[in-house]
Amino acid sequence: MRVKSKDAVAGILIAIPFLVYFAIPTYNVVNPLWGGVPFFWWYQTVWLAISAVFFFIAALLLGRKG
Amino acid sequence: MMAIDGVIAFLSLFVVFVALGFFGSRWRRGDMNNLSEWALAGRRMGTYLVWFLVGADLYTAYTFIAIPSGVYAKGAIYNFAVPYVALTFGIAILFMPKFWRITREKGYITGADFAKGTFNSTTLAILIAIVGIVAELPYIALQIVGMQAILTTMLAGVSNVTTDSEISLIIAFIVLAAFTYTSGLRGATLTAVLKDILIFGGVIAVIAAVAIGGGFSAGFTAKPVYSTLAPALENAYWSIFIVSALALYLYPHAMNGVLSAQDAEKVRKSSALLPIYGVGLGLLALYGVVIYGNSAALHFVKANGGSGLLVVPSIIQSVLPPWAAGIAFLGIFIGGLVPAAIMAISQANLLTRNIVKVFRPNLSPAGETQIAKWASVAFKFIALAFVFVVNSTYAVQLQLFGTILVVQTLPSIFGGLITNRLNKYGLIVGLVASELLGIYLMADANKFGTWSTSFFNTPPFGAFYVGATALALNLAIVLVATLVSRPKAVVTQGA
Numbered sequence: 386m387r388v389k390s391k392d393a394v395a396g397i398l399i400a401i402p403f404l405v406y407f408a409i410p411t412y413n414v415v416n417p418l419w420g421g422v423p424f425f426w427w428y429q430t431v432w433l434a435i436s437a438v439f440f441f442i443a444a445l446l447l448g449r450k451g
Numbered sequence: 452m453m454a455i456d457g458v459i460a461f462l463s464l465f466v467v468f469v470a471l472g473f474f475g476s477r478w479r480r481g482d483m484n485n486l487s488e489w490a491l492a493g494r495r496m497g498t499y500l501v502w503f504l505v506g507a508d509l510y511t512a513y514t515f516i517a518i519p520s521g522v523y524a525k526g527a528i529y530n531f532a533v534p535y536v537a538l539t540f541g542i543a544i545l546f547m548p549k550f551w552r553i554t555r556e557k558g559y560i561t562g563a564d565f566a567k568g569t570f571n572s573t574t575l576a577i578l579i580a581i582v583g584i585v586a587e588l589p590y591i592a593l594q595i596v597g598m599q600a601i602l603t604t605m606l607a608g609v610s611n612v613t614t615d616s617e618i619s620l621i622i623a624f625i626v627l628a629a630f631t632y633t634s635g636l637r638g639a640t641l642t643a644v645l646k647d648i649l650i651f652g653g654v655i656a657v658i659a660a661v662a663i664g665g666g667f668s669a670g671f672t673a674k675p676v677y678s679t680l681a682p683a684l685e686n687a688y689w690s691i692f693i694v695s696a697l698a699l700y701l702y703p704h705a706m707n708g709v710l711s712a713q714d715a716e717k718v719r720k721s722s723a724l725l726p727i728y729g730v731g732l733g734l735l736a737l738y739g740v741v742i743y744g745n746s747a748a749l750h751f752v753k754a755n756g757g758s759g760l761l762v763v764p765s766i767i768q769s770v771l772p773p774w775a776a777g778i779a780f781l782g783i784f785i786g787g788l789v790p791a792a793i794m795a796i797s798q799a800n801l802l803t804r805n806i807v808k809v810f811r812p813n814l815s816p817a818g819e820t821q822i823a824k825w826a827s828v829a830f831k832f833i834a835l836a837f838v839f840v841v842n843s844t845y846a847v848q849l850q851l852f853g854t855i856l857v858v859q860t861l862p863s864i865f866g867g868l869i870t871n872r873l874n875k876y877g878l879i880v881g882l883v884a885s886e887l888l889g890i891y892l893m894a895d896a897n898k899f900g901t902w903s904t905s906f907f908n909t910p911p912f913g914a915f916y917v918g919a920t921a922l923a924l925n926l927a928i929v930l931v932a933t934l935v936s937r938p939k940a941v942v943t944q945g946a
Contacts, residue, residue: 399541406534406692409685415678421668422737423678429533430733433726436537440723444544448716 395443402436453605453773460777461605461784464649468785469630471645509536509725510650512597512787513590514732517847520759522739524844526677528684530736531692536729539696543722547700548715549868555715561797562706562864563805569867570875573809578882579860580805583703586857587794588830589849590702592837594791596760596846598623599838601784603755604764612756623787624835628828631792646789649782654731657779660770661741669744670737677740683913687906690916691851697865698858698918703797704790738763745769759844791831798830799823841902848902855889855905855918862929877932885925892917 406429415423452458514532521529550565559565562583567576602619609615661667671678680688699705712718739762742748748765755761767779803819803826814822841848863878896907896917909915 399545402537402541406538407689409680409688410682413680413682413685418668420662421671423671425527425679426530426733426737429530429537430730433533433537433729433733436541437724437726440541440544440726441720444719444723447544447548448719 391446395446398439398443398446401439402432405432452607452609453768453777455773457773457777457780458605460774461781464778464781465784468645468781509728510647510731510786511790512594512600512783513847513850514735515763515783515786516597516600516760517593517850518732518736519739519762520844521847522677522736523742523759523762524739526674526740527680528688529739529847530680530733531688531695532736533729533733534692535695535699536732537726538692539699540722540725542696543700543709543725544719546865546868547709547722548719550706550864551709551712551715551718553868554710560710561801561804562701562703562860563801566860566863566867566878567805569871570863570873570878572875572879575863575875575879575882576805577809578879579863580801582856582860582882582886583801584798584830586853587703587798588834588853589837589840590853591791591794591831591834592841593846593849594787594794595620595623595627595831595835596838596841596843596849597787598627598784600758600760601764601780601787604751604761604768605780607751607755616756620838624831627788627791628831630788631795631827631831632824646782646785649778650786651731652778652782654735654779656771656775657767658734661738661766666741666744666770667737670740670742671744673743674740677743686912687914687916690912690919691905694858694916694918694922695851695854697861697922698854701857701860701864702794702853703801704794707793707797707800735763738766742766757844760846795827795830796823799827802826845903848905851905851916851918852893852902855893855921856886858918858922859885859889859925861922862925866929872933872937873929874932874936877929877936880932881925881928884928885921888924889917889921892920 412428413425415425417424419427453461518529518532554560554565557564557568559568561580563576563580566579567573599616599619602622603616606615606619610618700709709718712721739759742752742762742765745766747769748762751765751768752758752761763783764780767776771779800823803814803823807822808814808819837849859882862873862881866873866878892907893902893905896904905917906914907917907920909920
């Protein structure tokens with residue numbers, strides 16, 4: 386049972402970046418700007434770092450079940 | 452021509468790099484006449500080395516030269532590379548550890564080995580090997596184009612524009628062929644570490660210089676239309692980033708990187724961290740916009756033939772002192788060289804193991820390695836031909852065409868990791884039909900001329916990535932064939 390709930394959490398963590406990037410209209414906007422760079426551009430790049438964190442936690446959860 | 456201290460920085464570091472490449476073949480000594488030693492470095496790479504190695508695959512001419520060039524010409528659509536890089540590693544941590552375990556247990560070293568073992572079909576294995584070899588060719592061509600762009604920038608003004616660029620192409624090609632033949636994967640790994648140090652130094656220096664000078668806002672002020680994606684291109688955007696993400700680990704060279712890991716856990720952890728590499732990619736994509744705010748760089752590009760491939764080198768040249776630009780240029784130059792070598796090695800693997808050995812089963816390991824080494828040089832000449840198929844500003848189409856081809860092995864590889872009950876004739880027919888459709892649509896999208904797009908107007912989506920359409924056909928054929936031939940074999944988690 387614990388193994389299954391770990392898998393489920395890992396699955397959700399992996400799925401979130403997919404949902405974020407597929408929701409194109411939510412980030413296809415100019416504002417807010419960051420250092421003159423439109424939201425469309427910096428938001429997707431910031432999500433690279435967040436995706437790495439989510440994936441790494443997911444990798445640890447998937448790895449512990451042995 | 453570039454100032455002399457820039458040329459000296461470039462050349463002296465290149466000598467260090469070549470020395471490391473040769474040292475690499477003696478590192479953790481193994482029997483270099485054995486193909487899996489030459490190609491997989493004896494499967495002894497730890498988490499960080501795998502991270503560097505696969506990361507090296509990511510920072511190629513695609514990232515440095517081709518994506519910024521596409522952004523320069525077309526704007527936000529080419530930022531698809533950012534979600535592609537993020538999501539491909541989510542896919543990797545789901546599939547690749549299992550792939551590593553199965554290949555280790557059964558002694559496979561290629562995707563074609565895996566398909567042959569899982570679906571018991573030599574025909575399918577040969578087809579997958581051919582697709583892998585062919586798909587790498589335009590990707591290698593892209594690396595040659597990237598190396599050429601660096602040399603062209605350094606040589607600018609020595610002779611006329613055409614001669615400068617032709618000489619650059621010849622030098623790039625010779626360096627690549629010689630490097631691949633002598634080193635193998637161990638050399639490529641050691642040099643990848645040096646390459647990443649140079650590249651990150653270069654990227655950070657240029658980003659800082661551009662940011663301090665207000666270059667990012669100036670670019671968008673000069674080119675406001677590039678601020679967002681045209682709503683009509685949203686389907687094009689998601690279709691191209693998801694298919695690119697699905698395809699990366701189906702490329703034979705990426706599989707090589709995975710298989711060189713020490714264990715499945717290291718594959719999972721290093722893949723999970725790889726999106727961090729993409730942050731630099733996201734910033735480099737912005738250079739395609741930054742250049743509109745940098746009149747010196749923009750003028751340089753226009754004065755030297757106008758190809759978007761010169762966008763990043765010209766910005767580097769305009770914001771950094773010559774010695775620092777020389778170092779950054781070398782980073783980009785070997786950023787094409789090392790991945791191209793790894794790609795060529797993976798092609799050679801496929802040729803010897805999955806094609807030649809089928810017809811000459813008694814080939815000795817030494818004979819096998821000999822064929823592999825020579826084939827890796829021969830394939831580069833075919834790759835060179837692809838350089839002339841594409842409009843240079845849109846060189847990214849070379850990789851996108853490779854992706855259209857290689858993603859069609861998805862049902863056999865990722866499908867085979869989920870279940871071994873897929874119908875093998877369905878897999879074969881699906882593969883062949885989808886390749887033909889993909890090649891046709893790519894040609895049609897470009898009106899049967901030089902390539903500048905891989906979007907085909909596809910109702911009801913509008914502009915839509917050719918690879919997605921072909922993959923949909925492929926999956927439909929595999930599913931129908933599997934359901935019809937075995938009514939009970941609903942796709943479940945079998946193997």
